[in-house]
Amino acid sequence: MTILDGKQTAAQWRADITHRVHELAPLYGGRTPKLAAVIVGDDPASVTYVNLKQKACAECGIRSTVKRLPADSTQQQVREAVRRLNANSDIDGIIVQQPLPPHIDSKDLLLHISPKKDVDGFTPDNIGRMALGLDCMRAATPAGIVELLRRNGITTRGKRVAVIGRSNIVGRPMASMLLEKSEMGDATVTVCNSSTPDLKEILAGCEIIISAAGCPGLVQADMVAEGAVVVDVGTTRVADPSRRSGYRLAGDVDFDAVAPKCSYITPVPGGVGPMTIASLLHNTLTAFVRRRRRTL
Secondary structure, three states: OEEOOHHHHHHHHHHHHHHHHHHHHHHHOOOOOEEEEEEEOOOHHHHHHHHHHHHHHHHHOOEEEEEEEOOOOOHHHHHHHHHHHHHOOOOOEEEEOOOOOOOOOHHHHHOOOOHHHEOOOOOHHHHHHHHOOOOOOOOHHHHHHHHHHHHOOOOOOOOEEEEEOOOOOOHHHHHHHHHOOOOOOOOEEEEEOOOOOOHHHHHHOOOEEEEOOOOOOOEOHHHOOOOEEEEEOOOEEEEOOOOOOOEEEEOOEOHHHHHHHEEEEOOOOOOHHHHHHHHHHHHHHHHHHHHHHHHO
């Protein structure tokens, strides 16, 4: 069993991004990519995630800025903040950090982010183009998972893959990527969810399992075939009195029981999370290059 170390693999990817940023800067008058994050309210997890993204940007030579809005901001006020970032020629990538306050409609905001600056890859334009196999900003977490597999010598071509979860953020775009005609596609994909009645039988017949259901302990050892590759996207807070914070992050996979059966498995945390941030940086660099080429 080999641990798919997302921290180590992401560090390699970020080093490549850093090299490319420094290589391109002289070609664009010393300018480097710039990422803007919109955060509404002061949710502690959101603040932490944005800080991590800013730190990662700085390490790669990517500039960043944060637009902070009060928790009682209206839908229109958040839309206006996004619109201003769309119109700002110095901004290459935009993310709206989630979770958002309950009264803010996140799906509505996706209609207002410029697809060319949508470095999360969440807008309908980008999701639709990806489903059609067209050039687009690829959803950050699924793209990070593909890169994690690729950089560790794991191909999906000809493999039977189960994707647990059907969200627009992970499950659906993940399935689309795996179905593409490529070495990191060409898979036979089954999309499941926590209510799939024959989940055990489906998973047992798959060589690769990618779980993004947000259900701690959903995937048990008797569901996994010997030698399977297991990627755990789940990050759910569960109570843990032994921790100073009072909680710990739990994945969808019962790691201790499942790991001995796997050829490769990701830990939680330290697996998919760092790859998502690296993917976000990659998309920001891509957006920067595409926008600058159009203005030359």
